[in-house]
Amino acid sequence: MDIRTTTDQERDLFVATVHIAFARFPDTPNEDGSGVFWAAYETDRCLLARTEDGRPVGTAAAYSFELTLPGGALVPAPGVTAVGVLPTHRRQGVLTAMMRHQLAEFRDRGEFLSVLLASESQIYGRFGYGPATYTGRLTVPRHRAALNAPRAGAHTPEIGSIEILNRADCGELLEQLYDRYRRAQPGAISRPPHWWALGAGMPPVAPAPRYVAVHRDADGVPDGYATYYLDGAGTLTIDETITTNDTAATALARLALGHDLVTEVVFKHVPPDHPLRWQLADFNAGQKSSETDWLWVRLLDIPRALTARGWFTDGELVLDVTDPFLDEHGRYLLTVQDGKADCVPTDRKPDLSLDVRDLGAIYLGGTTPSALVRAGHIHAHHPDVAARADTLFRAERSPHCLHWF
């Protein structure tokens, strides 16, 4: 198997091979070239796998994203995408060879972790990826949509204003607001400017017809938006609500839930602990569905990864980490003091023994170590250590990613 970086001349071949693997036809570009997810491929990060006789049979690529870690550090995070093997060449190790090649390239570039969205959750664990953030939908029937008043003096006055714009008239407003939001949200990834320019992605990055409710604070400064559409059956679907504070999020939810001619409101991409269910006067009015894994994380340099994120409790743990895919093993003493971690090799007895995929899953604070201990994936060497690890790995807020790539 010959695996090489795609040249500019091979770009069309790469795109065609991806589409055969997914049994899709390339979308017809809009006149301005927008609305096509593959337009954002970075050719120098696209890999083509060929057979001995030169036939392309596999593809894998990466986008150069930034990931927001707990504590606010922004770190380079290649976003793996366009992974495909022709139906004629599956289960012969093509993907395995591409993953090995790609992880080595990430390390050569100095990248210490990578991320992806998995088309099927059985594929990527063997390559060291673990599910680190989760998302779902919340559906609220309009006739049960009343919101509680704030309690216990927690009243945040909903001062500000909302304007409804057309997606096409928003200029760079959505891009700017998303960028402010993602810098403060653990688990969020950047949307590089050319994604917006090319319309590469799902709405509202892709410029499909949408209304955009833009929230402004009391000083008139935009601090959030929700993009939505209403279908013929009376379902108002919100693609995403992006805000830099909870007041804006509540105001935008109130607007959607009070919209006339609507029978139900569907909030897509809601994090597991979204406050809206608690705001509803009728808790069970908000029905969660389509709960799914979203961002998978793969650590490539454990000390760098653990010292890059922020920490919120002092403590120490000895982690014994195996990486079967890369045939590596390390034991590390993780010491956290005043929000910063030190992580060094040690020969002390381990507190937790775990696979690198499970370290990826708990890294952002969205999967608890104790859940994986109870699942039989992490071995806790003392009875109290799982709870200690839960406290240590927690993020300042639950990690969430809603960017599709």
Ligand SMILES: CC(=O)SCCNC(=O)CCNC(=O)[C@H](O)C(C)(C)COP(=O)(O)OP(=O)(O)OC[C@H]1O[C@@H](n2cnc3c(N)ncnc32)[C@H](O)[C@@H]1OP(=O)(O)O
């Ligand atoms: C980040 C993204 O881009 S997600 C998109 C992933 N791509 C797709 O879903 C497109 C359609 N599917 C495909 O193109 C291929 O089936 C791929 C890319 C998923 C797998 O490629 P292959 O070359 O067949 O994988 P490879 O032969 O290296 O498989 C390695 C192991 O993973 C297992 N595996 C591979 N794909 C799957 C799967 N979809 N479900 C369960 N197990 C799988 C294989 O059985 C094999 O296991 P084994 O080592 O125990 O025998």
